[in-house]
Amino acid sequence: MPAPRPTPPAGRKPRRRLAPSEKYEIYVAVLTGQATQREAAERFGVDRSTVVHVCRVAKQGALDALAASVPGRPGVSGEQAELAAAREEIERLRATVTEQAVTLHLHQGKSRWD
Structure with missing residues (x-):
């Protein structure tokens, strides 16, 4: 039986694991201007710093993939x-x-x- 999760400190949201598709959805929403970082955080039930981190990682991943891409x-x-x-x-x-x-x-x- 798994150990019970500790309750978060007062005023903090419990941690939530995002699926890769949700992270991508957050990134696209923020990138296209469909949602602000705050709105995306509220919609997915995460902290705004999580949205910032997701966007930073997605951008770096895209840049790395493009740098490795050579035509042909x-x-x-x-x-x-x-x-x-x-x-x-x-x-x-x-x-x-x-x-x-x-x-x-x-x-x-x-x-x-x-």
Whole structure:
């Protein structure tokens, strides 16, 4: 049996979990001017700071997705792009080290172990 939830301090609304679709609805309503932040908070039964946070996160998510979007290519997140670039750099460095080792071996010749 789950533990009972503590009651919120006097004057505060109880915490409410919003579904992703509700968060999106809040963001669109505020973005399009259909509702102010206060009106959206009242309509969804949350604190105004929650509406501000939802809008900030939605805006940043949209900016990140647009930054990762390259015309003609499937979307790649910034993290995936950095990982691919790092792997290319590792392969380039590996090839360089191998080439230098071969050059050194040919230049110095094979030496004895004793």
